[in-house]
Amino acid sequence: MKRENLNHIINDFFDGITPKKYSNYIRYWLMKDIQVEEKDEAMLQIWNNLHEEDMNVQDALQRFQANRNEYENKIRQRNKRKKILRWAAILILPIISAVLPWLYAEKFFEQKQLVEFYVPEGKIDSLILSDGTKVILNSNSNILYPSSFNAHSGNRDVYLLGEAYFSVAKDTKHPFIVHSGKLNIQVLGTEFSVKAYPNEEQITTTLVKGSVKLYDKSHNEMMSPNEQIVYNRANGQLSKQSVLASECNYWMLHNLSFNNQPLGKILQAIEKQYKVKFDIGRSVETNQRFTMNFTNRETIDDVMKVITKLKNNLEYYKDGQTIKLIQSRKEDTH
Known part of the structure; x- marks a missing residue:
């Protein structure tokens, strides 16, 4: 594979613009110990292309390499959910692109170690950071954080892919x-939630209490409690709306809550919660909006019965973990 193509693939994946049907394949490839040299060259090329005039890359690489033995000695101690980062040029973690600017700024060397915490599909887990911050992660989410925050580095930086x-x-x-993609x-x-899955176009931030500031190269937006900001990765636009924040975080109880959401978004959330895959017929309109709530006691059949009752003439058929949706031609009798 040409290096240019490899760079594009990696950058697109980390920016969240890879087509959904390819995202899982790319994630698997990045995490496997295969084609290491090609990925090595691609990561190094990305490193060298970013802000070359503002940093001494060779010096940074040498300093990073000096810490390599320390990381490799400790890597055997990691458990199933925690991984110690090693040599930057061959990093194959799902959120490496968000971490690179931190490495360039040389804050990494002050932090010494980064830890990845991953929550698999269908699970919810939590952790407490070294400063006492509590984090609850939703299914199929990654967070990257320092084993201890450095008192002299200024900020407490973490990197998120998924929902927390x-x-x-x-x-x-x-x-x-x-940090999530280009949004900070x-x-x-304070207390807030962020939803930033790499295969979704939007990053959603909901504030429970306190205040937060969202910013990228073009925006600097303050939030108040019970406000939600949706950031579009594709065009960089922000939109703000008032919400009941407590209802936006039902997922922490394994509950699902949707307020005037399009059917397509609802089905995506159901896929994650129930580990199913929807095969949606061409005639099914997925932009129609619905408001509905489900508790963690309801089965996938309970959920589908509600959806098919609300949406006229929608039928579903189960085949293992695949659910086929079709729009029948029956006349509406309501």
């Missing part, structure tokens, strides 16, 4: 920043 709820320990001298969410002490 943060209860941030207050520290006015060290802002807490969640900065707080001092």
Whole structure:
């Protein structure tokens, strides 16, 4: 594979613009110990192309390499959910692109170690960071964070792919920043949630209490409690709306709540929750909006019966973990 093509594939995946049907294949390939040299060259090329005039790459590489033995000695101690980062040029973690700017700024060397915490499909898990911040992660989510925050580095930086709820320990001298793609969410002490799956076009931030600032190269937006901001990865646009924040985080109880959401988004959430795959017929209109709630006690059949009752003439058929949806031609009798 040509290096240029490899660079495009990796960048698109980390920016969340890879077509959904290819995302799982790319994620699997990145995490496997195959084609290491090609991925090595691609990562190094990305490194060298970013802000060359503002950093001494060779010096950074040498300093990074000096810590390599320390990381490799400890890597055997990792459990199923935690992985210690090693040599940057061959990093194959799903959120490496978001981490690279941190490495360039040389904050990585002050932090010494980064830890990846991954929650598999169909699970919810939690952790407490070294500063006391509590994080609850939804299914199929990754968070990358330092084993301990450095008191002299200024910020408390973490990197997220997926969905998480943060209860941030207050520290006015060290802002807490969640990085997800090109969007940054900065707080001092507050509670909020972020949904930023790489195969979805939007990043959604919902504030429960306190205040947060969202920013990228073009925006600098403040949020108040019970506000939600949706960031479009494709065009970089932000939209703000008022919500009941408590209802936006039902997923922490394994519940599902949808308020005027399009059917397509509802089906995506159901796929994650129930580990199913929808085969949607061409005649099914997925832009129609619905409001509905499901508890963790309801089965997939309970959920589908509600959806097919709300949407006229929609029928479903189960084949193992695949659910086929079709729009019948029956006349509406309501």
